Amino acid sequence: MKTIIHNGIIVTMNKHQDIFPDGYLIIEGTRLTEAGPKEELPYLMGQKADPESGEELKWVDARRAMVMPGMVNTHCHMSMVPFRGLGDDCKDRLRVFLLPMEEKAMDREMAVLGARYGICELLLSGVTTVMDMYYYAGHIAGVMDDMGIRGIAGETVMDQATCDAKTPEEAVSMGEEAMKRYASHSRVRACLSPHGTTTCGAQYLRKSYELDCRYNVPFSLHTAEMDYEMAYLREKYDMGAVEYLDHTGVLGPRTLIAHGIQVSAKEVELMKKRGAAAAHCIASNTKAAKGVAPVKKMLEAGVPVGLGSDGPASGNTLDLFVQMRFCANFHKNTLKDRSAFPAKDIVDMATMGGAKALGMEDEIGSLEPGKEADVVIVETDSVNMFPVYDPYAALVYSAQASNVRDVYVAGKCLVKDKELVYQDLGQVREALFEKMKKTEFGKMEGIIFTK
Ligand SMILES: [Zn+2]
Numbered sequence: 147m148k149t150i151i152h153n154g155i156i157v158t159m160n161k162h163q164d165i166f167p168d169g170y171l172i173i174e175g176t177r178l179t180e181a182g183p184k185e186e187l188p189y190l191m192g193q194k195a196d197p198e199s200g201e202e203l204k205w206v207d208a209r210r211a212m213v214m215p216g217m218v219n220t221h222c223h224m225s226m227v228p229f230r231g232l233g234d235d236c237k238d239r240l241r242v243f244l245l246p247m248e249e250k251a252m253d254r255e256m257a258v259l260g261a262r263y264g265i266c267e268l269l270l271s272g273v274t275t276v277m278d279m280y281y282y283a284g285h286i287a288g289v290m291d292d293m294g295i296r297g298i299a300g301e302t303v304m305d306q307a308t309c310d311a312k313t314p315e316e317a318v319s320m321g322e323e324a325m326k327r328y329a330s331h332s333r334v335r336a337c338l339s340p341h342g343t344t345t346c347g348a349q350y351l352r353k354s355y356e357l358d359c360r361y362n363v364p365f366s367l368h369t370a371e372m373d374y375e376m377a378y379l380r381e382k383y384d385m386g387a388v389e390y391l392d393h394t395g396v397l398g399p400r401t402l403i404a405h406g407i408q409v410s411a412k413e414v415e416l417m418k419k420r421g422a423a424a425a426h427c428i429a430s431n432t433k434a435a436k437g438v439a440p441v442k443k444m445l446e447a448g449v450p451v452g453l454g455s456d457g458p459a460s461g462n463t464l465d466l467f468v469q470m471r472f473c474a475n476f477h478k479n480t481l482k483d484r485s486a487f488p489a490k491d492i493v494d495m496a497t498m499g500g501a502k503a504l505g506m507e508d509e510i511g512s513l514e515p516g517k518e519a520d521v522v523i524v525e526t527d528s529v530n531m532f533p534v535y536d537p538y539a540a541l542v543y544s545a546q547a548s549n550v551r552d553v554y555v556a557g558k559c560l561v562k563d564k565e566l567v568y569q570d571l572g573q574v575r576e577a578l579f580e581k582m583k584k585t586e587f588g589k590m591e592g593i594i595f596t597k
Pocket of ligand 1: 221222223368456
């Protein structure tokens with residue numbers, strides 16, 4: 147069967163950044179086989195089957211809608227959904243709320259149920275690929291597989307005991323097992339993700355890097371994010387965080403720096419030289435008053451930059467529409483330049499930039515024949531979407547996650563008319579809620595019990 151999406155504004159994000167105002171796409175199996183202006187389609191128009199091959203044709207009308215590549219969330223902690231909204235304005239929220247609650251309440255079942263909920267949210271907002279970092283990576287990869295999203299499940303490696311590993315050695319061996327299991331999966335991979343530059347020692351940074359490179363998956367860690375991280379590395383090595391990664395031998399084409407807020411101009415050059423990329427999490431960073439990463443310098447240097455939501459505790463939503471808007475607003479404001487970061491460049495970061503940051507640019511990130519059919523249809527019927535002069539500007543400044551109508555991953559329709567095709571969101575929420583009630587979260591009445 148061929149699926150033909152037609153009548154929509156096709157925003158390809160290909161090399162020429164072609165837009166087909168009345169265009170079409172053809173999906174065959176998991177791939178896109180054609181993308182172009184509608185004039186090129188007449189041989190199939192009005193047909194129920196392909197006259198040449200006899201294959202059935204399924205027509206999807208994208209009238210009054212924009213069709214864009216599936217978005218790529220390059221930094222996420224899906225399983226942390228239960229922490230959303232917890233101690234949001236607390237000065238030291240990490241130590242007061244997150245770490246103690248994680249220690250008391252997080253286990254495999256909660257991580258899996260949280261990830262299920264997180265994936266529902268990602269799909270409903272047009273994210274088709276997610277780079278996740280948390281615990282129980284083998285199980286999270288299983289949830290990704292089951293729910294049809296494309297993703298990489300990172301196993302956190304850190305010096306201290308965590309909810310799934312008593313030692314970093316144990317985390318590495320669990321992660322490696324998941325990496326092996328998913329090494330040839332069509333959509334899902336696992337990787338090792340050291341927690342950060344100062345929370346995972348050099349030995350395990352190197353070990354993780356080595357394995358991630360061997361399995362050709364991203365080596366991603368929190369970098370140049372925290373004041374205490376910067377002070378420690380300056381004091382001990384007289385280095386910035388990126389310099390420290392380079393000094394440790396783990397800065398290379400597979401390295402994906404999450405946050406990268408406090409990165410110097412010299413370090414941007416170093417990232418370029420080594421082929422490293424960045425996951426920019428502007429909503430999380432600005433909410434925590436940590437600053438704005440030097441993304442303009444990174445892009446000018448040719449460093450791939452993708453957008454990331456960070457966890458739902460940090461940025462509150464997992465969608466990239468919020469990130470796109472914040473990215474535009476904060477960078478324009480910081481640079482005092484209204485023309486900086488044009489909408490087209492921001493949509494590029496949410497799609498191709500993310501694909502490049504994950505080393506997946508040959509497979510995803512744009513609507514081009516030969517690529518995987520990860521496609522999002524954004525309707526323009528809603529009150530906030532009229533009129534549309536420039537599709538990029540409409541996506542960055544007007545659109546919200548709730549405008550996402552249909553979502554395809556690897557050619558499979560996972561969201562249709564704003565509903566999940568294979569999941570019952572109510573049931574997914576209920577299962578997570580029941581689990582939360584049995585843990586420390588259940589003692590926080592009046593905070594989470596919103597039924
Ligand atoms: Zn994070």
